[in-house]
Amino acid sequence: MNASLSPRTPGLIALGGAGLIGALASGHPELALISLPFLIFVTAGLVLAPELRLAVEIELDRTRLLEGEEAVATVRLRNDGAGAVHVELAPARTRQLALAPTEALAINLRPGAQTELTFAARPQRWGAHAVGPLVVRARDSLGLATWDGRLGPRVDLRAFPSEQRLRDLVAPLRTQPFLGTHVARATGEGIEFADIRPFRAGDRARQINWRATARRGAPQVNDRHPEHSSDVVLLIDTFQEARDQTGGTLDAAVRATAGLATAHLARRDRVALVDFGGTLHWLEPAFGTKQLYRIIDALLASDIAFSYAWRNVDSIPLRVLPPGALVLAISPLLDDRSLALVTDLRRRGRDVTVVEVSPLDHVSPGPSGADAVAYRLWRLQREAVRAQLQSVGVGVAEWEREGDLGPALEGVNAFRRSARQAVHA
């Protein structure tokens, strides 16, 4: 805390001095008598001003919440000094963390006294937010000295992204031999009917299709598709984002990634995460709730890191990209490096789908005619990129911020079905 004289103190000294000098110059002792209380006030204040010793504790009723939810911060302030102090305090607010009350609070603390204040903290965006230290201005009991600065601990408040509830997911082309909820293309033990075939040694009697057996005159059995899990790699593009005052594509991308991770892990898939941008982070594939927390914690640290480095598939460790995994790239398709990565992955035979977080919500054409033309060209260019990706077999789910992700994914599934037919044809 920086200690300094209050802006009024030099003025008070000047008033006292002016009174004394005026009295001497004019021969009116009344001026000196009027100024005497001012000088005594300043002298008393300077002599009696205490050392500031404030102790601050900050406690949150919960340290993890969903974005948009509210946590209550309790601030305990204790005056360990020898004199009373007048304290104005407010939590240090950021653009992403709304605090109520928004204005500073003023309290008077006698020596040894403790007070408790509460603030409501509401994160406007997912991420790790800091409640505290407090912005504090303290004054002595006569208002002649001030102490300014930040006081108290930093308490982390983690806001998890609000999830997209997804009913339909992108169906993987290949599944893994673990029990799951995706209908595998292979035949075996399962629920989903696949085909009828002649009875073979080893087939169970319950598999026999009696109608088909009666019609063909030889034992026939039902073949079924087993339910398997799949490997899913969520690849979030953090090279660039489009941002305006209401948010950015990265915010939406993180929400979509969290929703996809939750939905795939709930379906017993193994999920990996690759944060592909200026800095490269990854989480190896794993099952279960622990992996969900790991992914969400990793997503909270996602940020746009500006970089000229050209990254490609070789930058990603092989163990993060298991063979046969479905790669879901969540990207605003703004950076050539992420486009090149997606295309490269597809050309290497990977099953790739792009969830395009549309930047159009954050971009508007400028006022002039040339701006409007540039905007239309940019949109055409984006459509060309989308067509280029689809031409190599990459499904693109265009997702607008306000919309539901489910229908966009259903559109991709339709594309993947037709693309497969085209390949077979």
Added chain:
Amino acid sequence: MLSDAGAASQLAWLGAAVAALSLVIGMVVGSPAAVHVAVAVLGGLFLTRQDTRLLLAPVYGAGLLLIEDLAIQAIELRGVGGVALDVVTARTANVLAIATIGAGASAAAALAVTAAPGRSVGITALGALAAVAALAVIARLARRRYGPTE
């Protein structure tokens, strides 16, 4: 004599208006300097009074100190959302206590003035020396406690 009294009255009204305006500007703009200008003008206006000046000066000075503090408190608490009641009452009580002590000291000084011999160069020089010494002591005290550290 009548016209002198009238001019003094006009001057007092004018000074009071200037002081009030300066006070209002200080509180609106948040400038302690404007408040101090108002207090200085009000202090100067005291000289327009013709009688019992020595008797009233200590109380007048204490009153001006209280006005200055209330105006400064109003400036300091601008933009503060919630103000606990004892923030204002405790400080005002402290200032009132010191102002009372200051008025007492001032009254004692007034008594000393009435008993003092007439104005002379020597006494004026002594007074100037005392004033400079007092201001130097206060400035040194302020510098020692809150001045820049080496």
